[in-house]
Amino acid sequence: MILSEKHRHGTLQEIQKFKDALLTIDNADFDEEWHREMQMAAIQSEIETLQEQVAEYDMLRSGGITFAKCFSIECLPDMLVQARIASGMSQTDLASRLNLKPQQIQRYEASNYLGASLARLIEISQALGVRVEGIYHNKLEERGRLLSWSRPSEISWESFPIEEMLKRDWLVLERDETEVQATKRYVESACESLSLSAALHRKKVRGDATIDEYSLLAWQARVLQRANLMIQDMNIPEFVLDDRWIPSLKTLTRAANGPREAIKVLAENGIALVIEERLEGIHVDGGAMLNVNGSPVIGLTLRYDCLDNFWYVLFHELGHVFLHLVSGHRYDFFDDGLASLNDDYEREAELFAFDNLIAPDEWAKCKSPLALSINTVQIDAARLNVGPSIVAGRLRRERENDSLFAELVGQDDVRIQFDS
Numbered sequence: 020m021i022l023s024e025k026h027r028h029g030t031l032q033e034i035q036k037f038k039d040a041l042l043t044i045d046n047a048d049f050d051e052e053w054h055r056e057m058q059m060a061a062i063q064s065e066i067e068t069l070q071e072q073v074a075e076y077d078m079l080r081s082g083g084i085t086f087a088k089c090f091s092i093e094c095l096p097d098m099l100v101q102a103r104i105a106s107g108m109s110q111t112d113l114a115s116r117l118n119l120k121p122q123q124i125q126r127y128e129a130s131n132y133l134g135a136s137l138a139r140l141i142e143i144s145q146a147l148g149v150r151v152e153g154i155y156h157n158k159l160e161e162r163g164r165l166l167s168w169s170r171p172s173e174i175s176w177e178s179f180p181i182e183e184m185l186k187r188d189w190l191v192l193e194r195d196e197t198e199v200q201a202t203k204r205y206v207e208s209a210c211e212s213l214s215l216s217a218a219l220h221r222k223k224v225r226g227d228a229t230i231d232e233y234s235l236l237a238w239q240a241r242v243l244q245r246a247n248l249m250i251q252d253m254n255i256p257e258f259v260l261d262d263r264w265i266p267s268l269k270t271l272t273r274a275a276n277g278p279r280e281a282i283k284v285l286a287e288n289g290i291a292l293v294i295e296e297r298l299e300g301i302h303v304d305g306g307a308m309l310n311v312n313g314s315p316v317i318g319l320t321l322r323y324d325c326l327d328n329f330w331y332v333l334f335h336e337l338g339h340v341f342l343h344l345v346s347g348h349r350y351d352f353f354d355d356g357l358a359s360l361n362d363d364y365e366r367e368a369e370l371f372a373f374d375n376l377i378a379p380d381e382w383a384k385c386k387s388p389l390a391l392s393i394n395t396v397q398i399d400a401a402r403l404n405v406g407p408s409i410v411a412g413r414l415r416r417e418r419e420n421d422s423l424f425a426e427l428v429g430q431d432d433v434r435i436q437f438d439s
Contacts, residue, residue, distance in 0.1 A: 021076040037066045079104040096132040102147040166222040176203045178233045209244035223350045231300030242318035246291035258289030272406035279436040290315045294437045305332045307339035308351040315340045326429025327412025338371030
């Protein structure tokens with residue numbers, strides 16, 4: 020974990036050294052090609068680990084994360100560091116608040132608080148607003164959440180929404196199996212690995228509503244299970260970081276069955292799109308994640324059954340895929356499309372969605388922002404070669420007025436395409 024700006028700078032230098040080493044190995048002569056690949060894979064893994072640390076530090080520093088939760092007391096040292104960074108305090112600031120020398124806080128954090136007494140841990144927890152059971156809640160306005168399990172043993176299988184999972188036929192009890200055992204088997208199977216690596220990624224949750232972390236994990240497991248079946252059945256190819264196909268996806272906004280056709284277009288380009296109704300306790304519109312094999316998966320809940328929301332959320336999640344997921348950020352992103360944007364990751368995904376649905380220079384030429392009428396919206400949509408719901412939705416978002424053009428946003432036109 021990165022502890023300070025100086026530490027961050029050193030980490031970036033380390034990343035660059037590893038990248039230079041990759042170039043050296045790539046240009047070197049090897050008797051056996053597997054030897055080159057083995058060395059490059061090891062170095063790339065180190066680069067991704069360091070990039071993950073930088074990404075987490077930057078999110079905490081920017082205010083993108085002001086609430087985090089862990090599920091074991093062993094996480095407390097990490098939580099204390101996260102809370103200090105998210106609060107905007109340096110090690111010196113925290114030391115001053117506790118009447119300690121800065122070097123003492125540096126030693127505590129460098130040693131993962133191994134030398135701190137229980138009394139000192141409680142004192143530091145109180146100073147940072149961290150509850151000792153493993154939760155910190157910053158006094159600032161909540162802007163996002165970071166959820167993580169360090170290991171499967173921390174998971175409380177009894178805490179899953181088992182009754183609802185049974186009701187949806189996600190769980191099928193085997194002989195002499197309890198509901199809790201069936202839940203554990205289902206999640207492990209859905210995530211393809213007893214290590215649950217695909218589901219225990221740290222989860223970056225955008226939104227202000229309370230999140231039930233077990234409902235979120237259950238929903239994610241369901242999405243991953245269905246995505247893995249889609250990858251096999253549809254022979255989905257490996258994802259390539261090439262966005263030249265995005266315009267063909269945008270043209271589907273004009274088609275009556277566009278949302279359903281979007282599944283095929285994304286599949287052809289290496290992304291599994293799964294439509295799965297949300298569970299009670301998770302107020303999210305969609306999520307972007309990687310499965311255990313590193314393939315991008317997008318899940319949509321259709322919480323708001325209208326075309327403009329479907330396309331906006333889909334393109335927002337695509338922004339996470341192109342800009343974040345395949346660039347070394349080991350997070351799963353879950354988004355409330357109506358929440359405010361308070362960190363760089365969400366702003367970048369937002370711009371990706373806006374700019375790829377309507378290019379900035381084209382939006383500047385539109386008449387509808389100046390003359391709000393159904394006619395101007397339809398004229399702009401025809402010129403832009405997008406559905407009217409895209410222009411109407413853009414105007415509603417920019418003006419923060421959901422009453423505008425209710426007849427153009429395709430209310431109740433999405434879910435019906437996936438009911439069969």
